[in-house]
Every structure is written in C-alpha cells, then in structure tokens.
Amino acid sequence: MSRSHYARCEDSDAILLSVLTAPAKPTPKATAKAGFARRDAALDPLLIAAAAASGPNVTRNHYHHDFFPGVMLPKHEGSWDWTKFTGQNAASKTERRRLTYVSKQAPRRQRLREEAGGKENDPFDEPLRSVDNLPTKRRPSLVSPASEKPQPKALTTPDPVVTPASIPPPVEVKCMARTRIPTPHGPAFLHLYHNNRDTKEHLAIVIDSAQLSDCHGPVTAPPIRSKSLDAVWEGETDMDRITRGAYVGRLSATSQSVSRPSTENSATDPNPAIPPPLIRIHSECFTGETVGSMRCDCGEQLDEAIRQISLPITISPSSPLQGPTTIPGRGAVVYLRQEGRGIGLLSKIRAYNLQDLGHDTVTANLMLGHQADERGYEIASAILRDLGMGDKNEDQGVRVLTNNPDKVEALQKEGLKVAERVPMIPRSWQKKNSQLLRKTSIMETSNPFIVPHDEEEPVPGATLIGGNAVYGDDLDKYLRTKITRMGHILPLWMEEQSV
Known part of the structure; x- marks a missing residue:
C-alpha cells in the first residue's frame, strides 16, 4: 500500500x-x-x-x-433488550380468536322472579317510553305463570326452550306464628306466613270467635285454623308450640292448651244455613294505610273489610217455629306484601309524579315500563287453603270482598271455589248517595241530619283513615280509572248523580 x-x-x-x-x-x-x-x-x-x-x-x-x-x-x-425480540413468523397463520359478549342483565321481571329477596326496584331504571301497550280488560298477569294462557309472539322471536328448571315449583306456605290482636271491630288473630316463592312475610288477619273457645263440644261453625301452624314441628316442646301460637282457646297464665294436628276442635257437620266465610285479598299500601294518603281508598278498604267480616251473621231458622239465630262474623283478610299493584313503592312514588302531570294510574305504570297490574294471587290461594277455606273439594267455598272481576277469575284459576262476590262501595259514595236520597225525599237542602264530611268526628278504625271516608279529586279520578280502564264493577252512576 x-x-x-x-x-x-x-x-x-x-x-x-x-x-x-x-x-x-x-x-x-x-x-x-x-x-x-x-x-x-x-x-x-x-x-x-x-x-x-x-x-x-x-x-x-x-x-x-x-x-x-x-x-x-x-x-x-x-422486553428489556429489543435485539432479542424475534417477532412472529409471517408464514405461520394463527386463527384469530373471536370473543362474543354475553350480557348478564336479564329483564327486570325475570331478575325479580329469579333473585328472591332482591330490591323491588332497580336504582337505574330505563327512561320513560311512549305508551303503546294499553292493557285489555282481562289481564293474565293476575294469574300465576303456571296457569297463564300462552300469548302469540312475533315471527322473528324464537320460542323459549321449556326446561324442568324453568318451571317454578308448586307454591308452599307455612304459618310461622299466630297471635291475638284486639281491633276496634273486635278480636282477630294475626297469622304470619313464609313461602317458597319470595322472602316476603305475607299475613292473614283471621276473624273467628270459635278460636277463643276451648270447649270440645259441637260448635255452630268450624274454627278457621292453620294446618301448618297446628302441625308438630321437629324437636320442639309444648312451650315452643305455644310461643308460636299453636294453642287452643284463649291464652293466659292459667290457660295453656296446646293444639294438635287433628280436626277434633272442628265441627264435622257444619250447619248448611251458615253462609261461606267472607274473605278479602288485600295488597299492602304504605301511602294509604300508614300515611293516610287520599290518592286511593286502600286504607279505607282494609278497615271496611275487617268491619264487614266482624259483623254478626244471621242464620235462618230450620223450622217456622224457631226464630232466627245470630253467630259472630267469620272470615279472613289475606294481606299480601305487593306494594303499588306489584310494582314496588319506588315505582309507585314515581307514578304519582306522572299522575300529577296529567296521566292516570294505568298510563303512569305503563310509562315506567310496568304492566297496569303486576300482582299475583297464587300465594294468597295457598294461604286460604292452609286455613281450610275455599278449596274446590269443600261445598261452601268463600265469599270475596272485591270490585275486581279479574281477581275473582284469578282465584278460581288457582283452585279456589268462589261462592259469591261481595262489592265494596267507597264510603264517600255511600254517604253521597244517602244524602241524595234524603234530599230527594225531604225536598230540602238544609237537613240537620245531613252532616258534611268535613265536619265528621274521627271514628276509630284499623288504619290511619279509621272509620272515616276518603274524599278528594285525586280519589275520584283514581276510582274512575278503575272503572273505565281496569274493568272494576262500581256504580259510577251513583257518583255522577251525587255531584
């Protein structure tokens, strides 16, 4: 170089x-x-x-x-030395994974049915929707799912697969406790029930003077007793049975007679002249019964039902030589914990605000995504059968205090024998009609015997309303909606003539 x-x-x-x-x-x-x-x-x-x-x-x-x-x-x-990263071979083709999102958010009605004991209302409800699903006169929602008729579905919706796990088990109820409660209309026995459908504690207010009698001779009418309460539970003593209410007669420090699971205290051949027991299927209403709201007449109806069931019963004589006899009233009020026709207290309060905007109670429920009436009566029917009333095998059946024909139909589909429907006229309409008759007969408006409702003295009763009547424009609108849109049988002409 x-x-x-x-x-x-x-x-x-x-x-x-x-x-x-x-x-x-x-x-x-x-x-x-x-x-x-x-x-x-x-x-x-x-x-x-x-x-x-x-x-x-x-x-x-x-x-x-x-x-x-x-x-x-x-x-x-x-990761720390990029020179070691080899990458992916372009010649090798791997199949791309396709992930499918599966929602666990079931419809609200299905979640409440599957998750017993959950909240009645989801805190994040859906927004208001337009009203395009007005109900018909007969609503299958009042009947249990097992007895509902199949509804036609859209062609694009496949039929659900019915599996044994999706069919709910038969309703079973058990009376957990019973006690005597004095009411303004007389003594009654409060029964508390548990069931296998929900975790709510439903009640039965039984009015039957035969339960206060400890004699073992023949009685005029058989006592109304709970089969599950009188049954002997495993591992309990006589004091345990008395504590939960399984006793006979009037309980006191000197009277402690334990009941037995038999019919020894019942009359084998009841008098056929005695009418069937009078019952009322009542759904709870916090606003009307506890607060005294006048948007509805629920508090008035509960007190009126207890009053009518407690009225003495006149029995026709078996022969012309005998005079009529009178026995104490007998029957029960089944108190179901289904607030606001089954939509819950939260949705009920929201529906009240929609009613203030001009909608009626049916439209308000529909706008919130509910049906007009979501109540069911399978638990009530099971409670009545446990009390020995209304079974189809019985000859008498029951008389039902209601204005709702759908409720009677639902009870009959649950296997109860309804002998008669007894109407419940609102007290305000009864007083208006009586005042109208007096004005018509006496032909004067200044009758001293006619007392305006705003000057009435309080009458004791079972609720905050007591024995008084509920008045107001909100109540009249509520009752009109029941008649015109829900098929309730009420003499609307009475209210119109008395205005």
Whole structure:
C-alpha cells in the first residue's frame, strides 16, 4: 500500500471523527470536498416506541398499538433488550380468536322472579317510553305463570326452550306464628306466613270467635285454623308450640292448651244455613294505610273489610217455629306484601309524579315500563287453603270482598271455589248517595241530619283513615280509572248523580 493511500485513509478518519465530535456542523463545502453527503442526526425509532409505550397517560389499550410488544412487558422475551425480540413468523397463520359478549342483565321481571329477596326496584331504571301497550280488560298477569294462557309472539322471536328448571315449583306456605290482636271491630288473630316463592312475610288477619273457645263440644261453625301452624314441628316442646301460637282457646297464665294436628276442635257437620266465610285479598299500601294518603281508598278498604267480616251473621231458622239465630262474623283478610299493584313503592312514588302531570294510574305504570297490574294471587290461594277455606273439594267455598272481576277469575284459576262476590262501595259514595236520597225525599237542602264530611268526628278504625271516608279529586279520578280502564264493577252512576 502506498504512502499516499495511508494519507488518504488518515484524512478520512479525521473527517469522520470531526463530524461525530465537532460541536458545530461541518460546512457543506467541507463534506462535499471530502466525498461525504450531509447527514443530520436522525431520531431513533426505538426511543420513540419506548416513550409512546410508557408514561402516566398510557392505558391498557395502548399496548395493542405499540411498535413492538416487548416494551413494558417484563415477562415477554426481549422486553428489556429489543435485539432479542424475534417477532412472529409471517408464514405461520394463527386463527384469530373471536370473543362474543354475553350480557348478564336479564329483564327486570325475570331478575325479580329469579333473585328472591332482591330490591323491588332497580336504582337505574330505563327512561320513560311512549305508551303503546294499553292493557285489555282481562289481564293474565293476575294469574300465576303456571296457569297463564300462552300469548302469540312475533315471527322473528324464537320460542323459549321449556326446561324442568324453568318451571317454578308448586307454591308452599307455612304459618310461622299466630297471635291475638284486639281491633276496634273486635278480636282477630294475626297469622304470619313464609313461602317458597319470595322472602316476603305475607299475613292473614283471621276473624273467628270459635278460636277463643276451648270447649270440645259441637260448635255452630268450624274454627278457621292453620294446618301448618297446628302441625308438630321437629324437636320442639309444648312451650315452643305455644310461643308460636299453636294453642287452643284463649291464652293466659292459667290457660295453656296446646293444639294438635287433628280436626277434633272442628265441627264435622257444619250447619248448611251458615253462609261461606267472607274473605278479602288485600295488597299492602304504605301511602294509604300508614300515611293516610287520599290518592286511593286502600286504607279505607282494609278497615271496611275487617268491619264487614266482624259483623254478626244471621242464620235462618230450620223450622217456622224457631226464630232466627245470630253467630259472630267469620272470615279472613289475606294481606299480601305487593306494594303499588306489584310494582314496588319506588315505582309507585314515581307514578304519582306522572299522575300529577296529567296521566292516570294505568298510563303512569305503563310509562315506567310496568304492566297496569303486576300482582299475583297464587300465594294468597295457598294461604286460604292452609286455613281450610275455599278449596274446590269443600261445598261452601268463600265469599270475596272485591270490585275486581279479574281477581275473582284469578282465584278460581288457582283452585279456589268462589261462592259469591261481595262489592265494596267507597264510603264517600255511600254517604253521597244517602244524602241524595234524603234530599230527594225531604225536598230540602238544609237537613240537620245531613252532616258534611268535613265536619265528621274521627271514628276509630284499623288504619290511619279509621272509620272515616276518603274524599278528594285525586280519589275520584283514581276510582274512575278503575272503572273505565281496569274493568272494576262500581256504580259510577251513583257518583255522577251525587255531584
């Protein structure tokens, strides 16, 4: 190698060292004269990748868009030394996984049916929807799911697969406790029930004076007793049975007679002249019974039902030589814990606000995504059968205090024998009608015997309303909706004539 070649190599090394270490960029003339093209310091793409894949603003989705998956993944090969990252072989094709999202949010009605004991209302309800599902006169929702008629479905909706797990078990009820309660209308026995459908504690207010009698002779009417209460439970003593209410007669410090699971205290051949027991299926209403709201007549109906069941019963004589006899009233009020026609107290309060906007009670329920009436009566029917009333095998059956024909139909489909429907006229309408008759007969408006409702003295009763009547425009609108849209049997002409 010649001396000149070594000189040129040394010059080239000096120029390259000057380019890399010189504080100032070399002039274009110097680089062009040396034979090198001008090149600025380029940004390293690896530094950009590392900066983009780290920092406080990086989420888990950023890892899918990284330059290479090794950065920020310590367990991945080449996470700290990118030269070890091999990547994916382009020749090998792997099938892409397809993930399907399956929602666990079932419809509200199905969730409440499957999750017993859950909240009655979801805190995040759906927004209001337009009303396009007005109910018909007969609502199958009053009947238990096992006895409902199948509804026609859209062609695009496949039929659900019926499995043994989807069929609810038969309703079973058990009376957990019973006690005597004095009421303004007379003594009654409060029964508390548990069931296998929900975790609510439904009640039965039994009015039967035969339960206060401890004599073992023949009685005029058989006592109304619970079969599950009088049954002997495993591992309990006589004091345990008395504590839960399984006793006979009037309980006191000197009277502690334990009941037995038999019919020894019942009359084998009841008098056929005694009418069937009078019952009322009543759904709870916190606003009407406890607060005294006049948007409905629920508190008035509960007190009126207990009053009518407690009235003495006149029995016709068996022969013309005998006079009529009178026995105490007998029957029961089955108190179901289904607030607001089954929609719950939260939705009921929301429906009240919609009613203030001009909607009636049916439209308000529909706007909230509910049916006009979501109550069921399978538990009530099981309670009545446990009390020995209304079974189809019995000859008498029961008389039902109600204005709702759908309720009578639902009880009959549950296997109860309804002998008669007894109407419940609102007390305000009764007083208006009586005042109208007096005005018509006496032909004067200043009758001293007619007392306006705002001057009535309080009458004791079972609820906050007591024995008084409920008045107001809200009540009249509520009752009109029951008649015109829900098929309740009430003499609307009485209210119209008395206005």
